[in-house]
Amino acid sequence: MRKFLATAFCITLAYILFFSYVHSKMEEERNVLLHNENRILETSYKAVTQMFSISIENYFRYAIMQPSVLKILHEVNDTNNSQEQAILRGSLYRLLYPFYNDELKKLGIRQFHFHTPKGDSFLRFHSPTENGDNLMDIRPSIQKANIEKKFVTGFEGGRVYPGFRYVFPIVNEGEHLGSVEVSLAYENIEFELAKLLSWSDHVLLLKKSITTDLVFSAHKHHFMPSILSDAFVIENQKISNVTAHSIESELTKKINTILKERYDIETKLLEGKNFSIPLVENDEGYIANFHAIYDLSNTLAAYAVTYSRLNDLVAIQHKYITSLLFGFITFVLIGIVLYLLVEQSRKTLREKIQFETIVEKTINGVILLNTKGEITFINASATTILGYKLEDVLGKDAHTLIHVHPHNTTKEDCPILNSMRYQRTYIGEEIFRKKDGEHFIVHLNATPFVQDHHNIGSVVIFRDITQDKEAQKMIEHLAYYDSLTELPNRKLLLDRLTYTLANTKRTQEFCGILFIDLDNFKILNDTKGHEYGDILLKQVAKRLTRTLRLCDTVSRFGGDEFVVLVTKLGEEEKEAKERMAQIGYKLLLSIAEPFRLINFDYACTASIGGTVFKDDDKTINDILRDADMAMYEVKKERKNEIKIV
Amino acid sequence: MRRFLCFFFTSFLCLSLEARPIVFAPLPFFNTNKVLEDFFPMVNYLEEGMDENIAFHYEKKYDDLIAAFKANKVDIAYFGPLPFLALQKSFPSALPIITFHESDGAKGYRCALVKFAGDTLSDIPTKKLKVALTQPLSTCGYTKTKVLINTYLHSNLDTMLYRYVGTHDEVGLSIVRGDFHIGGMKESIAKEYTSLGLEIIDTTPLIPGFSLVVNTQTLSTEQIAKIKAILLSTPKEVYEKWGKDISYGMSETDLKMFENLKSDMESFTIPHSGSF
Numbered sequence A: 001m002r003k004f005l006a007t008a009f010c011i012t013l014a015y016i017l018f019f020s021y022v023h024s025k026m027e028e029e030r031n032v033l034l035h036n037e038n039r040i041l042e043t044s045y046k047a048v049t050q051m052f053s054i055s056i057e058n059y060f061r062y063a064i065m066q067p068s069v070l071k072i073l074h075e076v077n078d079t080n081n082s083q084e085q086a087i088l089r090g091s092l093y094r095l096l097y098p099f100y101n102d103e104l105k106k107l108g109i110r111q112f113h114f115h116t117p118k119g120d121s122f123l124r125f126h127s128p129t130e131n132g133d134n135l136m137d138i139r140p141s142i143q144k145a146n147i148e149k150k151f152v153t154g155f156e157g158g159r160v161y162p163g164f165r166y167v168f169p170i171v172n173e174g175e176h177l178g179s180v181e182v183s184l185a186y187e188n189i190e191f192e193l194a195k196l197l198s199w200s201d202h203v204l205l206l207k208k209s210i211t212t213d214l215v216f217s218a219h220k221h222h223f224m225p226s227i228l229s230d231a232f233v234i235e236n237q238k239i240s241n242v243t244a245h246s247i248e249s250e251l252t253k254k255i256n257t258i259l260k261e262r263y264d265i266e267t268k269l270l271e272g273k274n275f276s277i278p279l280v281e282n283d284e285g286y287i288a289n290f291h292a293i294y295d296l297s298n299t300l301a302a303y304a305v306t307y308s309r310l311n312d313l314v315a316i317q318h319k320y321i322t323s324l325l326f327g328f329i330t331f332v333l334i335g336i337v338l339y340l341l342v343e344q345s346r347k348t349l350r351e352k353i354q355f356e357t358i359v360e361k362t363i364n365g366v367i368l369l370n371t372k373g374e375i376t377f378i379n380a381s382a383t384t385i386l387g388y389k390l391e392d393v394l395g396k397d398a399h400t401l402i403h404v405h406p407h408n409t410t411k412e413d414c415p416i417l418n419s420m421r422y423q424r425t426y427i428g429e430e431i432f433r434k435k436d437g438e439h440f441i442v443h444l445n446a447t448p449f450v451q452d453h454h455n456i457g458s459v460v461i462f463r464d465i466t467q468d469k470e471a472q473k474m475i476e477h478l479a480y481y482d483s484l485t486e487l488p489n490r491k492l493l494l495d496r497l498t499y500t501l502a503n504t505k506r507t508q509e510f511c512g513i514l515f516i517d518l519d520n521f522k523i524l525n526d527t528k529g530h531e532y533g534d535i536l537l538k539q540v541a542k543r544l545t546r547t548l549r550l551c552d553t554v555s556r557f558g559g560d561e562f563v564v565l566v567t568k569l570g571e572e573e574k575e576a577k578e579r580m581a582q583i584g585y586k587l588l589l590s591i592a593e594p595f596r597l598i599n600f601d602y603a604c605t606a607s608i609g610g611t612v613f614k615d616d617d618k619t620i621n622d623i624l625r626d627a628d629m630a631m632y633e634v635k636k637e638r639k640n641e642i643k644i645v
Numbered sequence B: 001m002r003r004f005l006c007f008f009f010t011s012f013l014c015l016s017l018e019a020r021p022i023v024f025a026p027l028p029f030f031n032t033n034k035v036l037e038d039f040f041p042m043v044n045y046l047e048e049g050m051d052e053n054i055a056f057h058y059e060k061k062y063d064d065l066i067a068a069f070k071a072n073k074v075d076i077a078y079f080g081p082l083p084f085l086a087l088q089k090s091f092p093s094a095l096p097i098i099t100f101h102e103s104d105g106a107k108g109y110r111c112a113l114v115k116f117a118g119d120t121l122s123d124i125p126t127k128k129l130k131v132a133l134t135q136p137l138s139t140c141g142y143t144k145t146k147v148l149i150n151t152y153l154h155s156n157l158d159t160m161l162y163r164y165v166g167t168h169d170e171v172g173l174s175i176v177r178g179d180f181h182i183g184g185m186k187e188s189i190a191k192e193y194t195s196l197g198l199e200i201i202d203t204t205p206l207i208p209g210f211s212l213v214v215n216t217q218t219l220s221t222e223q224i225a226k227i228k229a230i231l232l233s234t235p236k237e238v239y240e241k242w243g244k245d246i247s248y249g250m251s252e253t254d255l256k257m258f259e260n261l262k263s264d265m266e267s268f269t270i271p272h273s274g275s276f
Helices: A002-064 A067-078 A082-107 A140-147 A186-196 A217-222 A241-248 A250-262 A265-270 A311-361 A380-386 A415-421 A466-480 A490-507 A521-528 A530-547 A573-592 A620-637 B002-018 B032-050 B062-070 B081-090 B142-152 B168-177 B187-192 B221-232 B255-267
Strands: A109-115 A121-124 A152-156 A163-172 A175-184 A201-207 A223-225 A232-235 A275-281 A284-294 A300-309 A365-369 A375-378 A426-433 A439-451 A454-464 A511-518 A553-558 A561-566 A595-597 A600-602 A606-613 A642-644 B022-025 B054-056 B076-079 B094-100 B111-116 B130-133 B161-164 B182-186 B198-203 B211-215 B250-252
Touching: A002 A082, A002 A163, A002 A175, A002 A186, A002 A275, A002 A284, A002 A300, A002 A311, A067 A082, A067 A163, A067 A175, A082 A109, A082 A121, A082 B111, A082 B168, A109 A140, A109 A186, A140 A152, A140 A163, A140 A175, A152 A284, A152 A300, A163 A186, A175 A186, A186 A201, A186 A300, A201 A241, A201 A250, A241 A250, A250 A275, A250 A284, A250 A300, A265 A275, A275 A311, A284 A311, A365 A380, A380 A426, A380 A454, A415 A426, A415 A439, A415 A454, A426 A454, A439 A466, A466 A490, A490 A511, A490 A553, A490 A561, A490 A620, A511 A530, A511 A573, A511 A620, A521 A530, A530 A553, A530 A561, A530 A573, A530 A595, A561 A573, A573 A606, A573 A642, A606 A620, A620 A642, B022 B032, B022 B062, B032 B054, B032 B221, B062 B076, B062 B081, B076 B081, B081 B094, B081 B211, B081 B255, B094 B221, B094 B255, B111 B142, B111 B168, B111 B187, B130 B142, B130 B168, B142 B182, B142 B198, B142 B255, B168 B182, B168 B187, B168 B198, B182 B187, B187 B198, B211 B221, B221 B250
Parallel strands: A606 A642, B022 B054, B022 B076, B130 B161, B130 B182
Antiparallel strands: A109 A121, A109 A175, A152 A163, A163 A175, A201 A232, A201 A300, A223 A232, A275 A284, A284 A300, A365 A375, A365 A454, A426 A439, A439 A454, A511 A561, A511 A606, A553 A561, A595 A600, B076 B211, B094 B211, B094 B250, B111 B182, B111 B198
8 A cells, every 4th residue: 555655646746747847838838829919919009109100200290390380389489468379279270170180080190289388288179178288297298398309209198088199399490389299099009900900809908097087077088997907997988989899899898807807907907017818718718918008207008908819729728738638647557557567576576585585495406507507596505515605606517517427418418408408397316416526316307497489597406315315225125125134025025926937937947935934933932032033033044045046035924934935946847846955955954053042052943845836827825825835734744844845 | 455455556557557757858969978977967866856767868959859848758858948949839838947057157148159360350241251050949059140140240141151060169160260250159168269269259148048848748746846946955066066067056947038039039930051
């Protein structure tokens, strides 16, 4: 569980990093898009205002700076009589009204305004009855134009309308005659912007400080509250046809609602920077671009705002959501694989530890060979058994170092190397050589390592079986020999009898059996004890063995009974029986010699019954029975005699 | 009891369906928004005082407003004296009850004959003088301008070149621009244009001011009395925030003031279009 949790934590952490990266990339791409959109607005805005600037400068040169106008302005400058000024004002209005009405109004210019050198309003063509008010303090453009006598252009508030001011100082024949101002309503800018940015709705957000806080009270109705911020107003849609179109458009309403609900747009607006807000709603992308407009006193005055659809936002969002989704799936898969790898590695490590423990702790020797038969690994048991140190054997050829080949076996015939060569397990007994040269028998299992049908080595597990072999010999000896007399026992006798009987079918020579029973053996045992009896039996066994040929078998058949198997008695029965009798007598004579039993000499006799046999109908039991019966007959009649049947 | 409730409910339902709010019609004008803004505070004040809803009815021409009044679609209207007389001539149930004061506090106003101070009229033959008029049914339009021209220039307007230009402001501006030589307009408005060199060359005697005219066919005597009482008792700090033309106070209409105007109307027929 802890492994799982750790893996899950790591993957979650990695995914968080991936998510952050993808998200930052998405933001980056989206910001590039937004930046471009905002640049388009900014560039369009500059292009439009520049275009108007060029037109208006031409108007100033060719329509305003004409002698008849300058004459009136000179006269205005020369009089303080209000009645005369009124007539001159009217005359100026009369003179330039056709220009105002036919040229400027058609260009969309809303305000055409003459000022005195002191900054008093002299004539507003757009509001002729309103004049005489001083504008120096509230209109930096007029102040600058009349004091510095420089052309001033920029956005500015006003007593009637805020707008884009183009204020020209009027200087003629060295005399400062005041200034004239041509102002564009944003409506005009918007109209031209709409041509360039036909896919957008346009709104001008005006700061209250340059509109409702500044205009004559009679003109406050030119503005209406903005839904986005209390600090801003918009042009009254009942007055501005272009604004009305944008304000009434479903797109603008929708974006405004989203901006108001989801964003702290009021705070953002007060920052006074260009910005764009991407919006995605119901799988539709929108963008709201805000271009900050600063007035001539370098104070934030307004925002040119465009609203448009921008489905690239949805495309970007979809792209990154897909990336995140694929990333998520990938990370989950990686997590699973990682978890499995960790688990596998843990399992492998556990198995390695188990393997190493088994290999190190086992009493069996374990040797790993490479394909060349060189030792690449050897465990402690193996080094102990072989008497080598680890460094003595690593990299050495096992075939020549430790494998003994009694028949000068070559590498090609070596069963261990062949097991690797033929990719088969070899199990068998081989002789290994210790460091001190001692040979010993091992039981080994050589199993090849096979990978993709290729040998990559072999593992040889061996065990020193020298002691096993000796034990086996002992067991076999105990099974076939009498422990007291060291003579073959009944089982071995029967084996040899069976073999001999079978052999007589081929050789056609007679063989024979002698049953020897010691006379009065029971009395000796009863009177002197078994110890004396056992010594007697041992000495009898030695005399019988000494007396007979090596090819004959003397066995202890049980108690004081001995059975002798005699072979090669010739092909004639009679002769065979005679020879059997001779052998019997020789045996009686050897037994007749006194036996030294610990502390006294003991004279012993025996009764012997025998029979001969060849390839006839006699079975082993028949043979033994005949010899036994012959022996009993002797025993019953007179003892210390022989009878061959 | 059940029958009584049923009867009461049915009667209430019928009365509810019959009832409509009092309808107020402001001065016909082209700038709807401005007119509504000017009259809204007064109407709102009346609504609160009467505890009744008052709806706006707006017409662009006096003729249409008079027609609506006569069709009982309008209960209260803001009329100049001449349109009122035109209405009363064919609809005696129209009754002026409140007259709004001028900016100087006068109960009536004067019409002025104006010219641009820079122009010299003596060089131009009278018959070639171009005269700017407001509207046919405007008091300061044909009716009083004819009288003023007759007095000042000793000439007959009908023999001169005249044209209706729509509003008092346009009369003033068109003269300053030189489109017309003289014109007739409300004196108070003409004064606003003196800074442009507009010169008032003659004025009429006091003419009854703009009035609230009620429809006695649709409003009860109690309702009329209530309207009158509410408006006459309106504090200054309230009415001075109303629209410019109705912010200088008000008094009960003196019907005698209409007599002079009435005789002018009866002495000639107002042409509905200009002479050139």
